[in-house]
Amino acid sequence: MNRKTRKEIEFNNGFITALALFYGHLHQFQHPRFENDDLRICPASDHLFDIEYPENIDNEIKERIEKFRKKALEMRYKTISMKEGDELFLECLEIIKLIDKKCFKIKDVVVNYI
Secondary structure, eight states: OOOOGGGGOSSOHHHHHHHHHHHHHGGGGOEEEESOOOSSHHHHHHGGGGGGOOTTOOHHHHHHHEEEEHHHHHHSOOOOHHHHHHHHHHHHHHHHHHHHHHHOSSSOOOOOOO
């Protein structure tokens, strides 16, 4: 990915930061009027535009993120169900857990709150 200058980066460019900020939108719009349509993906996917990968990133992680990023950006303006949105957030969480396992050698990553 081409590196942008600080002024060209609209939201963020960090590697783990981008995934964490995407996942942070999980509990946004928890309001009854949004119970059928998921409006979280559009603002969440903003954080994936300028993601920068570390030079030595594991290929499996990079491929998973690129596939996830493409999917999230394609779903950005579509009307999707809350279930579809939740699945996308869980996919992001699985990638974050994979980073813990592969990069930091954490054998059993436990998440009790999603």
